[in-house]
Amino acid sequence: MTNPYVPILVLMGAAALLALGGIGASAVIGPKVYSRAKLEAYECGIQPTPHAIGHGRFNIKYYLVAMTFIVFDIEVVFLYPWAVAFSDLAVFGVVAMLGFLALITVPYLYEWRRGALNWD
Amino acid sequence: MTLLHYLVLSGVLFTIGAATVLTRRNAILAFMGVELMLNSCNLALVTFSRIHGTLTGQVMAFFVMVVAAAEVVVGLAIIVSIYRARRTVSVDEPSLLKN
Amino acid sequence: MTTFVAPVIDWAALSAILVIAGTGIVGVLVAAFVPASSRRTVQVVLALVAPLAALAVVAWRWSVVVGGGESTLVAGQLAEDGPALAAQAIILIFAVVGFAVMASRLPNGEEAFAPQGAAAPGSAYEEAARRAGLEQTEVFPLALLSLAGMLVFPMANDLLVMFVALEVLSLPLYVLSAMARRRRVLSHEAALKYFLLGAFSSALFLFGVALLFGFSGSISLPDLGTAAATTVGMDGMAVVGFVLVLTGLLFKVGAVPFHAWVPDVYQGAPTPVTGFMAAATKTAAFAAILRLLYVAAPGFGWDVEPVLWAVAIASMLLGTVAAIVQTDIKRTLAYSSVAHAGFALVAIVSLSEQGPSALLFYLLAYGLATVGAFAVVTLVRERDADGNVTGEATHLSQWAGLGRRHPVLAATMTLFLLSFAGIPLTAGFVGKFVAFVAAADGGAWPLVVIAVIASAAAAFFYVRIIVLMYFSRPEESERPGADAVEPGALTRASLVLCALGTLVLGVWPTPVLDLLAQAAKFVV
Numbered sequence: 130m131t132n133p134y135v136p137i138l139v140l141m142g143a144a145a146l147l148a149l150g151g152i153g154a155s156a157v158i159g160p161k162v163y164s165r166a167k168l169e170a171y172e173c174g175i176q177p178t179p180h181a182i183g184h185g186r187f188n189i190k191y192y193l194v195a196m197t198f199i200v201f202d203i204e205v206v207f208l209y210p211w212a213v214a215f216s217d218l219a220v221f222g223v224v225a226m227l228g229f230l231a232l233i234t235v236p237y238l239y240e241w242r243r244g245a246l247n248w249d
Numbered sequence: 250m251t252l253l254h255y256l257v258l259s260g261v262l263f264t265i266g267a268a269t270v271l272t273r274r275n276a277i278l279a280f281m282g283v284e285l286m287l288n289s290c291n292l293a294l295v296t297f298s299r300i301h302g303t304l305t306g307q308v309m310a311f312f313v314m315v316v317a318a319a320e321v322v323v324g325l326a327i328i329v330s331i332y333r334a335r336r337t338v339s340v341d342e343p344s345l346l347k348n
Numbered sequence: 349m350t351t352f353v354a355p356v357i358d359w360a361a362l363s364a365i366l367v368i369a370g371t372g373i374v375g376v377l378v379a380a381f382v383p384a385s386s387r388r389t390v391q392v393v394l395a396l397v398a399p400l401a402a403l404a405v406v407a408w409r410w411s412v413v414v415g416g417g418e419s420t421l422v423a424g425q426l427a428e429d430g431p432a433l434a435a436q437a438i439i440l441i442f443a444v445v446g447f448a449v450m451a452s453r454l455p456n457g458e459e460a461f462a463p464q465g466a467a468a469p470g471s472a473y474e475e476a477a478r479r480a481g482l483e484q485t486e487v488f489p490l491a492l493l494s495l496a497g498m499l500v501f502p503m504a505n506d507l508l509v510m511f512v513a514l515e516v517l518s519l520p521l522y523v524l525s526a527m528a529r530r531r532r533v534l535s536h537e538a539a540l541k542y543f544l545l546g547a548f549s550s551a552l553f554l555f556g557v558a559l560l561f562g563f564s565g566s567i568s569l570p571d572l573g574t575a576a577a578t579t580v581g582m583d584g585m586a587v588v589g590f591v592l593v594l595t596g597l598l599f600k601v602g603a604v605p606f607h608a609w610v611p612d613v614y615q616g617a618p619t620p621v622t623g624f625m626a627a628a629t630k631t632a633a634f635a636a637i638l639r640l641l642y643v644a645a646p647g648f649g650w651d652v653e654p655v656l657w658a659v660a661i662a663s664m665l666l667g668t669v670a671a672i673v674q675t676d677i678k679r680t681l682a683y684s685s686v687a688h689a690g691f692a693l694v695a696i697v698s699l700s701e702q703g704p705s706a707l708l709f710y711l712l713a714y715g716l717a718t719v720g721a722f723a724v725v726t727l728v729r730e731r732d733a734d735g736n737v738t739g740e741a742t743h744l745s746q747w748a749g750l751g752r753r754h755p756v757l758a759a760t761m762t763l764f765l766l767s768f769a770g771i772p773l774t775a776g777f778v779g780k781f782v783a784f785v786a787a788a789d790g791g792a793w794p795l796v797v798i799a800v801i802a803s804a805a806a807a808f809f810y811v812r813i814i815v816l817m818y819f820s821r822p823e824e825s826e827r828p829g830a831d832a833v834e835p836g837a838l839t840r841a842s843l844v845l846c847a848l849g850t851l852v853l854g855v856w857p858t859p860v861l862d863l864l865a866q867a868a869k870f871v872v
Binding site for chain 1 (some may be wrong): 311314315318319321325326329335
């Protein structure tokens with residue numbers, strides 16, 4: 130019986146080989162013909178604007194989404210261990226987790242009512 | 250590779266993080282230093298947890314992750330609002346408070 | 349695999365914390381669902397009623413606990429004992445008077461907070477928000493949530509709970525610091541500084557926790573004390589861990605050398621927030637230091653005293669010297685608060701038996717004067733050419749001659765300053781007296797001598813402000829003249845309470861001292 134980690138290492142090696150091999154092969158054998166269109170930023174067929182709108186700054190909405198995501202993130206950190214120990218924790222665990230989820234919902238209610246979830 | 254190596258690594262990471270906070274002038278970078286410090290604490294906690302054979306350290310690591318996430322939210326909010334007001338995230342540049 | 353045993357939760361013992369945290373959450377929902385017109389009223393009522401209710405709960409728990417009812421709760425993670433309840437009561441008193449100042453408005457309807465925290469200073473959007481009369485009512489739930497963290501702090505009997513409480517109390521304060529209505533940029537800067545240094549210090553705290561956990565295999569404070577007494581070797585790890593944890597707490601207290609944030613944050617934050625933060629955070633953090641020192645430290649075979657001595661001496665001297673050269677009233681009070689952190693530390697360096705009650709009394713005296721003094725600062729305002737009230741007149745020269753134009757207000761401020769200085773018949777005197785006696789009883793004579801000299805020097809700059817208010821004429825300068833505005837009903841009530849408390853505790857401190865003396869025993 131070999132070490133159980135060997136297959137994982139083999140998989141990692143194969144993945145690395147595939148990724149690096151693809152990049153390397155195209156660098157070596159691919160044709161290199163540059164035109165103006167190729168050098169421009171790709172914008173789904175629209176004429177690219179010289180600068181991104183708002184001088185390259187992200188819209189503030191992205192930060193809101195990021196913060197919203199973090200709340201979910203926090204939720205999952207506790208949900209995973211809870212799920213693993215679910216049967217041991219029994220009723221106490223369910224009640225505690227429901228309380229936690231209820232509290233986590235409060236900021237969403239706030240965001241929703243104050244319009245943070247509207248994209249426009 | 251003994252468990253001691255993990256502790257040394259965590260000490261090194263903590264020092265790098267602290268040095269980042271104290272020397273970098275960019276608020277975002279300083280903030281990343283703090284995150285590095287918190288994560289090195291996590292590594293130390295988990296390692297000690299393994300050494301002592303208890304789960305306490307691992308549980309603490311979860312709490313630290315959550316607290317770090319909350320800190321990210323508050324910190325980014327403050328940094329973004331400063332950036333919008335003055336277009337810079339340098340720690341030095343805001344200097345009205347210096348005497 | 350150990351089987352899980354659900355911890356017994358003594359809800360009654362947690363009720364004060366639950367009242368405050370619950371009200372904070374209700375406050376968030378109020379901000380979401382109550383129409384804008386009545387939102388502020390609801391928030392203010394909630395923010396004032398909740399601390400009063402919690403104060404009643406703490407009084408009830410006091411009657412249960414003092415006299416043998418001490419216990420640890422929730423599998424030993426929290427401790428309900430005399431010092432914890434006394435600290436909670438003091439913090440709640442500061443919350444009542446502090447929130448009252450936060451909630452009141454100037455005669456022209458202006459409040460202390462930005463109309464829209466998210467609006468960039470000076471932007472068209474901010475101007476529109478100001479015109480529309482928007483108000484950021486979220487400050488009240490934020491303050492309540494911070495208060496909840498402060499209430500957990502004195503009870504924390506376990507390093508994890510202490511860490512979480514530390515963050516719960518800090519994070520809302522970072523945001524509140526950024527919300528000043530005027531001098532927004534200054535306020536933003538204060539918040540950034542407070543945040544970065546605060547996060548740095550909590551990371552130090554956490555690394556200390558990790559080391560102590562590695563040392564003892566437990567994060568509960570009593571276990572730590574036991575392990576320290578029995579474990580051989582690894583002393584280095586324990587010492588470093590303990591000092592790092594202490595550093596995190598001393599940062600919140602604002603003691604030298606962890607005071608770099610204090611002047612900037614006290615100056616930049618909205619003044620009512622500064623008052624509340626200065627008084628309540630300091631009390632909460634000192635309560636945690638108390639438990640750490642009295643429960644965990646005695647078991648350590650080495651001495652924490654040298655560290656505490658150095659910090660106390662440095663705080664007293666540097667705070668005093670720096671305060672003398674300031675020209676801004678808020679910065680002066682900030683450095684004075686650094687010095688007061690040093691004086692308060694004097695009470696507990698020798699870990700004597702009267703230490704906890706002396707420290708708590710000192711904090712009560714200091715906090716009442718602090719909330720009051722910053723409330724006065726909110727009232728002294730500049731006026732523009734048309735006679736409209738504008739920002740706070742924080743430059744000391746603008747305070748010249750205030751005593752002639754506003755005798756009552758100046759007298760109130762004088763009372764608070766005398767209490768800071770420790771002049772007899774004020775609470776500050778009794779506080780300093782009991783603190784120094786506690787230190788002397790523990791044998792820390794040299795420290796007491798330094799403390800007395802430092803307090804004499806500190807008295808100088810408090811008296812200087814008093815002289816300025818009464819005996820100086822406003823000089824000609826490019827700064828606009830200052831004038832006091834009529835306080836709102838809530839600020840007036842808060843000022844009266846603080847002034848009365850300062851006087852009563854100065855003239856007749858015995859009942860409170862007796863009460864606190866009952867509270868000196870820690871549960872292990």
